[in-house]
Amino acid sequence: MSTGASFVTVRGQAISLETQTESLLSRYSTFAQTTSSEQTGQEKKLDGQLENILQKRQGVIDQLTQICKDNASVSASKLSQLQRHKETLQQHWHNFQNIRSSIQQERNRLNLLFSVKNDIAQHNNNTVDDADEYIQNETRRIDQSHSIVDRLISQAWETRDQFSGQNTVLHNANNRILSTLQRVPGINQVIGKIGTRRRKNALILASITTVCILILFFTW
Template structure:
């Protein structure tokens, strides 16, 4: 019975060693996807992921079989127990490596998708902003044109009002002149009187100018 168990142990362990080598090769290939991650899982990556997971589960079944063989044979050698323990450790290491690589790939894929999403959002925002800026620019130009037209209209209106005001003042002055002429024509002696007044004013102005000039000369000479 002991020989049968020992033979079974060697046979089953051979399967474990073969799967360990195969798994190690698969994990090495799988790690390349962590270096060149795509935004979505490719068919090749998905197939390799499934192969590794199935190999690890199959190795767990083999280790369970080895463990049963050891439990059924109390006199099994310490070296075989040590070999069994080593297979368990290698399986744990491979599981850990596989999960770490899978996690790294997923994190990188999430980062790429996030960047892609952010770029799309920025592009969409810039597109909307450009459209809004163009609309606002056109609206601003339309408002400026309307304001310019309003200013021109006000200036034209003020010019017409000023023209009408000057015309009215001119009419008033003409009426005053006409009335003055009519009054002068009605009173013959008034023209002579106004002429004398104007002459007197001119004389007074000449006298005043002469006095001011003499005072200035006096101050200039005595300074």
């Protein structure tokens, strides 16, 4: 009878632990639906509690198994109960691992989405910065071009003023020469004779050149 009482006592512990496990699994499964990017303190605590209670149940089942081995006349119902506890433990381990895996997969997905969003945001920021830098560079280049054009225009006006001043100087010099020639008696006649003599020399030179060309043409 002591063996039977012992089996009943240990089995009562197994049933109590199974009930606690189901309650913890129910609470733990909610984290698979509302997963955060990082493991919260409550999630970590439940994860640890489930793992500990499942390991504890394995020890209880080992005790039940040993009781059955020590009692050669153990009933078939007790063996059947022991088998159901083993199957329930395996099922709870399976559910626990599935929930844990689902939570981790969802957390990985959230972290991946967060990383992609950060990359997109960083890319957009870089694009905006590049666009601003390009606009600033273009603005500087345009300002430099305007400055060069302004300098060229200024130089052109200075050159124009210089030409205008030189033209005035030449015009004044010409007027002074004409005025001087008019005041010197006989200078116009001298200049006229010099011009006539130059025209005569040019005519003579042209005649000689023509004669030489004709001689060369007819003698060849």
